[in-house]
Amino acid sequence: MLLRRSVLLALGSLLFVPPAGAQPGATVRVAPDGPIASLQAARDRVRELRKDAKGKREPATVRFAAGTYRLTEPVAFGPEDGSVAYEAEPGAEVVIDGGREIRGFQKTTDGLWVAKVPDAAASAGKRPFEQLYVNGRRAVRARTPDDGYLYMKKAGAADPKSSFVARREDLKPLAGLSAEQLRDVNVVVYHSWEVSRHRIASVDAGSGQVDLTGPAPWAFLQWGANQRYHFENLRGALDQPGEWFLDRDGTLAYRPLPGEEIAASRFVAPVAEAFLTIQGDPDKGALVEDLAFRGLTFRHTAYSLPPQGHGDGQAAASIPAVVTADGARRVELKNCRIEHVGIYAVWFRRGCTDCKVEHCALVDLGAGGVRIGETSMPAKPGHATGKVTVDDCIIRGVGRWFPGSIGVWIGQSSDNAVTHNDIADAFYTTVSVGWSWGYNPTDCKRNTIDYNRLHHLGRNVLSDMGGVYTLGLSEGTTVSHNVVHDVDSYNKTGAGGWGLYNDEGSTGIVLEGNLVWNTTTGSYHQHYGRENVVRNNILAFSRYGQVMRSRIEDHLSFIFEHNIVYWKGGPLLTGAWSDRKNVRLDSNLYYEASGAPVTFDGLSLDAWRKATGQDEHSKVADPLFEDAGADDFRLKSDSPAIAMGFKPFEASRAGVRGGGAWRAEADAPLPPSKPAPEPPPMSVSEDFEAIAPSPSGYAPEFAAVSHGGRPELVAVTEETAAGGRRSLKVADAAGLKNGFDPHFYYQPHYEKGLATCSFAIRVEPGAVFYTEWRDASSPYRVGPSVWFADGKLRAGDRVVMDVPAGRWLHVEIQSRLNGDANRPATWSLSVSRPGEEPLRLADLPCSPGWKTVDWVGFSSSAEHPTAVFLDELELNVRP
Secondary structure, eight states: OOOHHHHHHHHHHHHEEOOOOOOOOOEEEEEETSSEEEEEEEEHHHHHHHHHHOOOOEEEEEEEOOEEOOSSSSSEOOOOOOEEEEEEOTTEEEEEEOEEEEEOOOTTTOEEEEEEOGGGGGGSOOOOOOOOEEEEEEEEEEEEEEOOOOEEEEEESSSSEEEEEEOGGGGGGTOOOHHHHHHHEEEEEEEEEEEEEEEEEEEETTEEEEEEEOOOSSSSTTTTTEEEEEESGGGGGGOOEEEEEEESSEEEEEEEOOOTTTTOOOEEEESSSEEEEEEEEEGGGGGGEEEEEEEEEEEEOOOOTTTTTTTOSSSTOOOOOEEEESSSEEEEEEEEEEESSSSSSEOOOOBSSOOOOEEEEEESSSOHHHHHHHEEEOSSGGGGOOOEEEEEEEEEEESSOOOOOOOEESOOOOOOSSSSEEEEEEEOOOOEEEOOOOSSOOOOOOOOSSSSSEEESSTTTTEEEEEEEESSSOOOOOOOOOOOEEEOOOOOSSSEEEEEOOTTEEEEEEEEEEEEEESSSEEESSSSSEEEEEEEEEEEESSSSSSEEOOOOSOOEEEEEEEEESSSSSSSSOOOSHHHHEEEEESSSEEEOOOOOBBBTTTTTHHHHHHHOOTTTTEEOOOOOGGGGGGGOOOOOOOOOHTTOOOOOOGGSSSSOSHHHHHHHHHOOOOOOOOOOOOOOOOEEEOOOSSOOTTTTOOOOOOOOOOOOGGGGGEEESSSSSSOOEEEEEETTTTTTSSSSSSEEEEEOOSSSSEEEEEEEEEEEOEEEEEEEEEEESOEEEEEEEEEEEEEEETTEEEEEEOOOOEEEEEEEEEEEOSSSSSOOOEEEEETTSSSOOEEEEEEEETTOOBBBOOEEEEOOOSSSSSEEEEEEEEEEOO
């Protein structure tokens, strides 16, 4: 035994000392230039020692000397690898690196740096890398537009999930690309709360049709006009400092940032797709137990978009992690860093219990931070994951490749603790728990989401999010003592950025002692749920309403008591409050800081009490914060809230513990969210010449069509045309359910400028047809309204001219929008027939209060077979 020990010591690879808290065992030493020089080799060395020990599995420690350890594929750990701690030597900086450096850059005359990466060429037989890290940051893959978005015109008619029609000018960067180069381009599409990535199958530059190799989770433009997207990974888009592009021949080009020097710059391309796979089998009772990783930095992993693209319904749910555990017990990551990765950081999946991620920094993540559980109920009792702790962690820079990702996600998993973390800089939700919509049974109970600081999320990129977002039955769950601020949602298509968000079916959750401020559509929102308790929270400065309830149900939805609600401008309550029961509000302090009167669903506090019985002990008064304008929400000693029973709490306790560099990293300032760019105003120009007649009908660009189950009633035809060969035929028929069908309409949302709609029209005998502009109020108000019936044209309620059947005429409608509801709006009409002087009418009246163009419709309202033909249809607004 002594001889064997001496030999091993001489090799410098083994020292028999007990790891902390364990029985005496082995310590394997790893060094970049030693006989054991990698994580995999260290694992294998422990296996060898245990083999020599004839099956005895004594605890062991693996100690890494300072340095970088390369890794090209994940290292797998099985049940035989338990009871081992993989640790950095005290004070040592240890990096497990899944990337490789790229050298040999040369300057070009056009300001680029280029290097040849031969094994990254398309002919090398493997996918080229799709991420690049330059000088310790994630570089931007060449994209267009450089900032903001392109906007779809409409979904593809044949497959609205796999094709769309682009504005033709937006396709110019793709001109001249080969089929292979086109397929290399990514189309990144923004849905309401998710983002899908696609590859291009084909492009028709004439029609603007873009066909993709695989579907999105939803039909394009499901949430309204102007769905956003951008193109990525094309050479012609390499026009901004910090961007890069890898050509199919393996040429890597980079446009340097100001101040970067070629000799001092470091380029790393990721190679490994993951770091650790911990593989137990709960079905066989073969678990990986007591495995720890401490003080290690895991850096650089890759993600490659598959040929069919990728899209998830929510939370990037199908994306894996660089550290994945199945069938694990007491697995720990402590004092570690995971950074610059292409996917999620950590995922405890099937059958994991009593695991921990503690005092770790997870930063610059392609997807999210930590996932606990799975998207469906455990198939067997041994498959349940629970009792996982995520504590005292910094999770920052979430969703850099998959913006719909979550900071910490819990799905169908119970008894987990997410505490004292700082989670920030995400495009969607920071903490999500549930994964069951409605009131179906769940395995998601008694989760603790307390004392976290959750901030700078949404970033005006996605919608329908919360600092803490819950789903389904979650009895015993607490969401308490968190600080949530700066929630910025994109509200152009889809909407919703809340601090605390009880979504579909959320039940049995206590939300207490939270501080929420600076949100988009409310500090608190319950879509629908049962018996949640919202108590003793400070909810401040939401921009569009403070407390929201979206669905009325026949049970107690939530209790809202002893809260302080403080805001400046806009309503207190939004959503559905008409039942004014099945919810309990009381002992709250409300204050509108601008001095405007506080109303409760349109009622004064006294009227609200009398009508509903709610808020019997609530008050409207200044809570006397120390300095709400500077985000200091501590209460002064004479605050009326304290007298009402509000219990002051120390918001400073939320977030990571301790001080020094750890606290400094968590407190490092983040830039404010960029304002959401305004989409271009809708501009329609249809002459129907590029549209082939089809028995399946046609939906004009940007328009929604209602045809009563008869799609052929709205179709392109060659029967007649005002110019060219084709026009749009809107036919009518007997027996349709709705008298206003068939019809189609646009939702342009024009607020200012000169709005214009012009078209050529031919009316057939017996036609009843109208076009009308409406606003978005309920009931709607009407602006311009033009009717064709009984051989007459009516402007509003006034007959202005005869309209013979079978003749084309041209109509132009205009209205100057001034954004002032108190200034009566008017409109003008011009109607012309070939060879005749046009009829011009001005200052035609609109409905009182009408000021915006939110709906422009064309409806055939006859109840017998007839038709009208439309051509040269234009709709736009200009200053």
